Amino acid sequence: RRQFVAAAGAASAAGLIGMPSILRAAEYELRYANNLPMTHPLNIRAQEFAKRVEAETKGQVTIAIFPNNQLGGDTDMLAQVRSGGVTFFTPSALVIATLVPAAAINAVGFAFADYDQVWKAMDGALGAHVRGAISKVGLYAFEKMWDNGFRQMTSSKAPIKEAKDMEGLKIRVPVSPLSVSMFKALGSAPASLQFSEVYSALQTKIVDAQENPLPIIQVAKLYEVQKFASLTNHIWDGYWFIANGREWKGLPENLQKIVASAINDAGLAQRADIKSLNQGVQADLEKNGLAFNTTNPDSFRAKLRDSGFYVEWKGRFGDDVWGLLEGAVGKLA
Numbered sequence: 001r002r003q004f005v006a007a008a009g010a011a012s013a014a015g016l017i018g019m020p021s022i023l024r025a026a027e028y029e030l031r032y033a034n035n036l037p038m039t040h041p042l043n044i045r046a047q048e049f050a051k052r053v054e055a056e057t058k059g060q061v062t063i064a065i066f067p068n069n070q071l072g073g074d075t076d077m078l079a080q081v082r083s084g085g086v087t088f089f090t091p092s093a094l095v096i097a098t099l100v101p102a103a104a105i106n107a108v109g110f111a112f113a114d115y116d117q118v119w120k121a122m123d124g125a126l127g128a129h130v131r132g133a134i135s136k137v138g139l140y141a142f143e144k145m146w147d148n149g150f151r152q153m154t155s156s157k158a159p160i161k162e163a164k165d166m167e168g169l170k171i172r173v174p175v176s177p178l179s180v181s182m183f184k185a186l187g188s189a190p191a192s193l194q195f196s197e198v199y200s201a202l203q204t205k206i207v208d209a210q211e212n213p214l215p216i217i218q219v220a221k222l223y224e225v226q227k228f229a230s231l232t233n234h235i236w237d238g239y240w241f242i243a244n245g246r247e248w249k250g251l252p253e254n255l256q257k258i259v260a261s262a263i264n265d266a267g268l269a270q271r272a273d274i275k276s277l278n279q280g281v282q283a284d285l286e287k288n289g290l291a292f293n294t295t296n297p298d299s300f301r302a303k304l305r306d307s308g309f310y311v312e313w314k315g316r317f318g319d320d321v322w323g324l325l326e327g328a329v330g331k332l333a
């Protein structure tokens with residue numbers, strides 16, 4: 001008995017070398033929260049990188065995933081990642097903009113034409129600027145942004161074909177000043193709600209419409225409470241993978257390297273997942289009862305221009321940030 005205790009003491013002094021990892025707590029138990037169902041590519045790739053990190057650090061680092069708003073809505077999770085309640089969170093650019101206004105720059109209406117423009121900008125000067133702004137509020141943003149997608153509009157009332165079809169429309173938008181401003185400028189009546197409230201808000205007709213990328217409409221089963229899907233591509237939206245700054249800095253450099261590579265690689269794979277999902281998701285949603293229509297951006301852009309939306313937001317972002325966006329997509333205002 002004594003001998004066993006002594007041996008255990010020696011083993012713990014030696015860092016429990018040789019002891020199966022299942023018998024000891026990891027040195028760093030990291031926690032990752034997000035707002036999406038487990039079936040979304042973001043969480044499928046997150047499970048993968050968590051396994052990879054545990055294997056490559058030989059159990060020194062574990063990452064527990066809290067998907068689907070288990071820890072609260074976006075606003076709660078943003079507070080938790082700031083306080084250290086969770087280590088990681090993936091807010092949409094629209095959502096982190098409540099704390100870091102420059103982060104909404106990629107969501108300016110009808111700015112990006114396609115994914116080539118998106119990734120060039122977000123992996124380039126525009127993304128670097130936003131990551132710098134995020135670091136100023138005590139958060140660390142990983143290099144590779146994850147894809148949410150081009151946002152599309154759905155409604156239980158009628159198809160949205162042109163800007164005038166949005167007049168007075170009660171539409172849910174994320175908790176995002178840019179979204180509210182844009183949907184007001186388009187003539188609709190936006191209501192800011194966290195994603196955790198969207199399904200029931202549509203079901204109980206608190207709002208008639210919402211806007212999200214098609215993969216989210218699929219995994220969150222919004223087709224059960226919506227009839228029409230209008231392909232507007234009005235905003236490109238992505239997720240910043242962020243960490244609590246103190247906890248991140250507290251991780252030894254060799255472990256930081258392993259975690260960052262695993263997360264950034266998973267982000268690139270997740271972008272590819274969304275790209276291939278985009279091939280078939282419309283057909284799946286049609287089978288689930290959504291009626292689709294395409295749109296031309298001209299009437300929407302004209303309405304935003306005439307209502308002063310671009311001029312106002314150019315002023316709010318400032319010439320530098322606006323210039324980085326126009327450098328990527330061409331002249332907007």
Ligand code: X2X
Pocket residue numbers: 035091092094095148174194195211212213216
């Ligand atoms: O809340 C939304 O609409 C979502 C899921 O797209 C975001 O995270 C912004």
